[in-house]
Amino acid sequence: MSIRESRRHGHHADSAAGGSESGTHPRQMNGDRPPMSSSPSLVDNPSTQVAESVRSTPQDDLEATEEFKMPPRSSLIIVITANILLQMSFFVIVSSSSEYAQHLGGTPTFSGVVIGIPTLFSGLALIPMLRYDGGGYNLPLHVCCGASIVGHVLYACAYRANFLYLILIGRMVSGLAFTFWMYCKRYCSDARIVGIRRRTTLASFLVMGQGFGMSLGPFLGGVLYKIGFKNRVFNGFTSPGWLMAGVWAIFWLCVTLWYEDVPKEQAPLPPPAVQENSAEKTSEKDAANEVTVTRAQQDQESLSSSFFAMSWAQWGVVACMCWFAMTCFFILGAWESNLPVFGADSSDLNWSPFAAGNFIALGGIAAFPFLLLNMYMAGRAQDRHILAFGSFLGLAALLTFLALLRSDKLTYPGVFMCWWAVALGFNLASTAPVSLLSKQLPPSWNGRTSLIIQYSYYTGRVTGAIWGGSGVKIGMMNYVGLEIAFVGIGALLFMGLWRDLKAKTG
Template identity: 60%
Template sequence: MIDFKLLLNQINPFSSRHETSGNHDQEEFKLPNLPSLVIMISMNLLLQVSFFIVVSSSNKYAEYLGGNATFSGIVIGIPTAFSGLSLIPLTKYDRGMYRMPLHVSCCFAILGHIAYALAYRSNFLYLILIGRCLNGVAFSMFMYCKRYCTDPRIVGIRRRTTLASWLVICQGMGMTLGPFLGGVMYNIGFSNPIFNGYTSLGWIMAGIYAGFWVLVAKYFEDIPQPPTIIESQSASDSNALILSSDVKGGDREASSGYRSASATRPASPVDESFRAQLSLITLSQWGVIACMCWFAMLCFFILGSWEANLPVFGAAAENFHWSPFAAGNFIALGGITCFPFLLFNLLAARRTQDRKLLAFGTVLGLAGLIIFISILRTGKVNYGSLFACWWSVALGFNLATTVTLSLLSKQLPPEWNGRTSMAIQYSNYTGRVTGAIWGGSGVSVGMLNFVGLEIAMVGIGAVLFTTLWRDLKTKTG
């Protein structure tokens, strides 16, 4: 059994130097309550497994109920669209806390998996879609997991990339366990009309979430502070916040002039404080925000498209003819072989700048795409060459997702953490849903076109981060 606390302390230990360097250093290295942190990271793992567990068999399940490969891609990707929609009411009523979204996520995860399992008995194709849409409400918790690991109220600036690396490890584990378990359940079969190869994964995951919900209710401790300080302050307090911020002289003069021009108009404290925060964001920071949102979308678009495409491509290829079990094993093998490198990333994140992790992951993933399009053109696609491409894509773009939110949380004011979490998560959702649909349609549109679009998108990202390279520099850890 892994001692989570011990491993985390080994990764970023508090030395006597840190303990004696004052409150500022202690603030930079602070961590949330351990049981609550474990629950949030475990929830992220369960959600990742839920997302990927249908990948290996959804194509066959959809065909059995009268659907096709494109519909299968929609089944895989549609939850993220509903996640984005559900975040609108959730963020309105969560008060900056996490307990309520956790309960909502557990509830809808159970309902979604049950609906997915019942589609077989009812012989209703769209019930698997309904089930995945209900799961989508549960997947809104992805944003809260990211926000929790970068929340300045509980996580120091030198801990955020490390905690984000834990989320990426869960991402890799979900990418491994999900397709593998889905393929195993399909291969075992079970002739029962209720519990069989298509439906067993839904019943099992519903039971796991029910047990986890009990642990959440018993052990999770929410943040005791108010949701945001800025919303409860007066306009004069927000002015004091601006004056105490570490900004350049020109930015301070510009924000001061803005306040003088707007002082004659009545405004609420919230509006005034938001305008004050906007005035502190420089043009280069807006560029960094756009860059991170692009990469958040890009990474999940490519990962989602490959996960949805591999079972379809493997089943259609003459030298493969994969079953869901074989496809699940192939996807899982890529995740297992990536896992040691994702663990190493925990150590690397301590001393490596976020921009360098982003560049390395992108280059590695791009190499996999270029190799794949080369073997497609030459017709030399075999198990080994395809696996090398999948491994490179999976590891590279998983590593790149580590820094998208943590980098922004280090550059922008603490009050922006909620907004940047939403921006990054909506970018992730956009990539997941469009990527899954694109992956399901990959064979029909042509595999060269499938990979070519992804290479072009990476090229756009490369232009962005090379242009903004100096502006992407942040503290390590």
């Protein structure tokens, strides 16, 4: 035996001896470290157990990506801009519509009908539009641009024609354009292009545009009325129509160039989660031990499009969201149409259309920074919390305004604070209905929920505008009292369904 072989033989012998000793003294084999066979099991270390059991997989990464996905930027900007222009088109006539109607032989109540009538015709046009839209947004968007231009032109031509009902006809045609309000909401909650954790954020974009449009519209109408333009075609009454027709023509060109519609065929998506907890079962095996970790979870198959059935609690949530959608726009529309009439009738205020437009715009501008803050909070606060905060802020403003009316101490700052809180509160509350329902119901229900919520908005807008125009005639105490009653009914629904209103944030 050579020297090298003898050394190798001695090394193996020592290893064998060490191995026999390790059976009695396990720490001597590798210093102070325990042998691998005696390492703590997953059962002895619960934190390691949970960490190993929830280790991310490619499927988890895919689901996370789906939850945060966003539509193409250019198309999203087009949709949000369309929402802003629709808000401006709806409210740009508010400042001067009462005097325009009276100049043509109408009444303040008729002016309220002129303000609110587009939503009625929009609701009638929605069903045929849904039949031919092909599940996309291209056709409704082009109809929106064309109808807006024609409606504003007809509204402007009523002065030259000296025909009162032409302003009403122009607003009816504009109602075809306002069908796109529903498509804006559906676009921002469409599961094909928007993840579940981005829907409230995009809804807050719409609300921000809503606040911007309802501020800029009356201000622009008041400024154009003040300038006057002593002309039978282009003057203080007709200039809002001509200006908005030109803006819509430019926007239509932008739509043609940059809008990209949603693909008609998309890969099937997993149904949305209603709660934060998820269902999962994981198994891990180690040499002699098998550890099975199970986390409590809600079965998602009930949310599939084929087998989904609404529970009574979910029907209650739908009814609650419809009520709040109607209430928010009833009160916002009522205040928008009432402030010019009430301000002109009140001896303490004595507003002109220009002053009324500035007042409405100032309240909206003051609320705008908080609507921007809501975009930040949308990713962190639940929809039900945003809905609760906005509703109770608006209710506090209504109660304060009622107290001012009873005490007969109306001042500009006092009325302004009430209008600011109403505008902020109910704009915030209007963020929740569509986004919350889109998180609790399957993707295939998005069209239905968007439709019923939009009809609720329409109902609130048309009845609110008429109610606001009649506010002075029926009595301001009665005017505010009905709005408080609407919010009170919503609060009862809200508190009864609090647990069922929980949904994912974002």
